[in-house]
Amino acid sequence: MAGTQAIKIKFGINKDYHIAHTLYCCEYRRFSSSEHSSSLVEFQRFVKTNYPVHYEFIVSQRPEKFLDYRTNEEFCEFFGNHLVNKLTRFFKEIARSKEFSPILSQTEDYLKFCKKQWESNYPKTLRMMEELTGLRFHSSFAVYLTHPSLRNGRNIGGNVLLWGHNEDWPNYTTIYLWHEIMHSYLGYDDLDHAIIELLVDNELRTRLNGGSYPPMIGHEHLAQLRMEILPFWEDYLKMQKKDIKKFRDSLSALNIQVKKSI
Numbered sequence: 001m002a003g004t005q006a007i008k009i010k011f012g013i014n015k016d017y018h019i020a021h022t023l024y025c026c027e028y029r030r031f032s033s034s035e036h037s038s039s040l041v042e043f044q045r046f047v048k049t050n051y052p053v054h055y056e057f058i059v060s061q062r063p064e065k066f067l068d069y070r071t072n073e074e075f076c077e078f079f080g081n082h083l084v085n086k087l088t089r090f091f092k093e094i095a096r097s098k099e100f101s102p103i104l105s106q107t108e109d110y111l112k113f114c115k116k117q118w119e120s121n122y123p124k125t126l127r128m129m130e131e132l133t134g135l136r137f138h139s140s141f142a143v144y145l146t147h148p149s150l151r152n153g154r155n156i157g158g159n160v161l162l163w164g165h166n167e168d169w170p171n172y173t174t175i176y177l178w179h180e181i182m183h184s185y186l187g188y189d190d191l192d193h194a195i196i197e198l199l200v201d202n203e204l205r206t207r208l209n210g211g212s213y214p215p216m217i218g219h220e221h222l223a224q225l226r227m228e229i230l231p232f233w234e235d236y237l238k239m240q241k242k243d244i245k246k247f248r249d250s251l252s253a254l255n256i257q258v259k260k261s262i
């Protein structure tokens with residue numbers, strides 16, 4: 001039975017994480033589009049000039065560490081209370097700064113966009129995903145959004161997703177939220193990932209947007225693996241009653257894996 005709330009998503013912005021992710025992506029030039037680049041660059045310059053020590057510390061860490069650093073025992077023990085208190089004051093000041101304000105409002109607008117698109121695509125994509133996987137979805141996810149002109153897209157476990165990207169083609173956000181959701185159902189190794197790319201990045205995308213594949217969308221390092229799976233995948237798609245986990249297990253048994261190029 002296709003319940004209307006089989007997948008529940010709660011979109012939110014965690015300001016500390018949002019600030020850390022913005023600085024990290026500006027530092028390592030992880031942009032997804034040049035839109036709003038002047039506010040991003042101005043923000044980065046403001047923090048780098050006025051808080052050089054904090055800036056260097058933040059860009060030296062994975063941004064997701066700042067989602068819960070204050071309550072994370074490991075973080076507090078490793079870095080000490082003094083640094084944790086310094087960071088708390090820093091994030092508070094930055095969140096109030098006029099340089100951060102346009103960034104936050106751009107991400108708030110993006111949150112509304114993502115929510116609207118997800119909700120309007122949800123009934124039909126849920127039906128498609130149930131048919132394609134044989135799964136009955138029952139999960140709630142928290143999605144922490146970051147600035148749309150920067151790159152993000154991760155499932156960090158515990159049904160927590162991190163997301164933010166330029167809308168490169170129609171329904172981009174919907175497709176990649178399903179991609180991240182599927183990591184919670186299939187896993188994270190190369191085979192799981194290549195199957196998710198066939199299932200979501202390619203099959204769900206063409207069902208929603210039209211077109212065909214190959215050529216396929218997905219990570220470059222999985223291109224060969226996707227091509228090896230493709231004939232099995234085409235047979236799978238013809239099946240009346242699909243079971244994506246059985247499909248994954250049958251490929252494992254065939255010992256299909258990435259051939260290491262020398």
Ligand SMILES: [Zn+2]
Nearest residue numbers: 179183193196
């Ligand atoms: Zn992935």
